[in-house]
Amino acid sequence: MARHAQVSLRTVNNVVSGYQHVSEAMRRKVHQAMEELDYRPNPIARTLRTGRTGVLALVVPEIDVPYFAELAREVINAAAGIGYRVIVDQTGHDHDRERRLLTGADRTMLFDGLLFSPLVTPAELQEMQDSPVVPLVLLGEHDFDGRYDHVAIDNEQAAFDAVSHLVAIGRRRIAAIGVQPQESYATPQQRTAGFQRALGDAGLPMEARYLQAAPHYRRAAGYAAAQELLALPEPPDAIFCYADLLAMGAVRAVFDAGLRVPDDVAVIGIDDIEEGRYSRPTLSTVSLDTPQIALEAVRRVASRIDEPGQPALQITAAHSVLVRESTGGA
Amino acid sequence: MARHAQVSLRTVNNVVSGYQHVSEAMRRKVHQAMEELDYRPNPIARTLRTGRTGVLALVVPEIDVPYFAELAREVINAAAGIGYRVIVDQTGHDHDRERRLLTGADRTMLFDGLLFSPLVTPAELQEMQDSPVVPLVLLGEHDFDGRYDHVAIDNEQAAFDAVSHLVAIGRRRIAAIGVQPQESYATPQQRTAGFQRALGDAGLPMEARYLQAAPHYRRAAGYAAAQELLALPEPPDAIFCYADLLAMGAVRAVFDAGLRVPDDVAVIGIDDIEEGRYSRPTLSTVSLDTPQIALEAVRRVASRIDEPGQPALQITAAHSVLVRESTGGA
């Protein structure tokens, strides 16, 4: 043991772990010895003993989707603030991968808690026989079933607010991009519900032809879906996209079709990614307060790590419509 | 020990680690026992014993800068391909944080190798007394000094190519955005050198007023810098940005000034982020083959982990100019 350099063993640990009752002389002596030997406690050994790695895992579909990147940024910062590091994993769009991660069937689980932004719904999760083996907080879902912690906005209401804004500026042929071919995803379902409610409140019908699916939430999908909409005999005069990135693609498609945003087609998204604050036109959107979401989520896992059997909590973050150029705002 | 369920100990390990000489009967027996007891090898204990965590660390300034997000995506995928997971850390713009990470002064080093996209230059690194304690590959730097592995493009040449393109389309008052107030950063220096060489080859002078600093490489910095340039008595007719994100801000600033891109001011960046393929106008840029960079880098650390004392290698990735709308391309 490198530590015997000067004194004894237990004392070293007391000093390192900041124990109260250590004589000042001892403390100094130990610190000096640590300097001289360039000694560093081995985190792995500590982990083996304590069962804590000090690592949280953040799982998102794709890290290079700006919203997830921004989320990751906030999560990493929030985690660092309370002494955790963050491992980032991508599921692609692989459901099996998600399940494996959740059930811990993935052998390499060296983290204390999991922040999970899933595609599979809690309903699907429920079918899994094995309950999660690690403290878990779900992000972006809002199908609360009392089993897992959730941190999310009110998706249905957010969609409602966005579409209501389109109605308010006089649009009548309102389309939506982002419905998922897989019925099982909760978030798009909720947004569709909000879309429908807003149309209903405005006395407008929800027409199937105005409902465009998106296999994934990237620009290319938004572009393709918008093309479909614009090719309709009676194209929409407004498009509500379930994600800003879809909206960026949709805007480009509108211009490529020789039309203008917002004059011919107004576009609004959800997420408030930075890109939309500089694009031409700037993008109207629903802002999510991602820092708050990240902070709440990190706090929540941390708390669950420290005290396991807590009842599941549902935390709803604030959202607000931001009117920008793409819907005729300043 | 859960393992005693059926047989003995050593055998279990042999089976788990896929040892050659185990009777088929034994193997089956063990596997069955593992099923029944839902046994999972503890990765931490394994790590303590083997010294391998199976984790790589990727350190970038900010994960929500699209280029780094795209890099992270590729790194995570490449790492997964050879059995590594990735921890992502952000340095913000904190040099001390970078140094701590590199010297291992950061106690919580639970990774086998480090992929580091630094702000500090190798020159600065050199001054650090402690050599890095962990296999290290530098990304995006190109000031090779024979001590660390590097994976990067030829920054000087990339800048030269970009600016030469601006010259080729007839621009004469060419400005640059991205010089760093801190002289010590290598990448911007190299890009400035390439900028200067291209101007020189075209018989154009490099004027100090056309050289704009950017405190960071985000949209806001590009926007502010472009505003400065456009306010000059003789504003530039082209802007070379050291990063696409700067270019996105610059483009917006040009339009907000009532001018057009590329008609009045052509803009080109570096990075080829996806955003630039959908923006209006689409952004001319220098493409970096990020997947290749990520793959090379991951392979390189992995190799260094397996066989430490290897001489430092310099890997130069390909780059190519992509002409899009922002410089008058199709």
Next chain:
DNA sequence: TTGTAAGCGTTATCAC
């Protein structure tokens, strides 16, 4: 207040 000893769950060395 400080020292001693046991054990976290692996892997690896050694005989059998």
Next chain:
DNA sequence: GTGATAACGCTTACAA
């Protein structure tokens, strides 16, 4: 081919 046994480097009762 398989079974004991000793580390890996730390934390933590427990004893002094």
